[in-house]
Amino acid sequence: MDKTPINIPAKRVILKTDPEHIADIHSIVEACGNIAIVRTLEPDIAVVELIATPDTFDEAMEISRAIENLLGAEIVHPGS
Secondary structure (H helix, E strand, O other): OOOOOOOOOOOEEEEEEHHHHHHHHHHHHHOOOOOOEEEEEEEOOOOEEEEEEEHHHHHHHHHHHHHHHOOOOEEEOOOO
16 A cells, blocks of 8 residues: 555634634534634633635635634635
């Protein structure tokens, strides 16, 4: 079996939210079928990153927009 790593380009969405909403964002993405990996980049200032594959990026953006509406988060990357 070939053990050569596969290079899959990732696309990122970065959100700024209130610290108390970080766990909510993790839960929302998990409930949506884990279409992205969620990482907390800066817990003190509540910056969260969603890492998606090119084929799930549109869904990740749709979820991010819903998170903006539901939790008052702000999409800081990619810009609109």
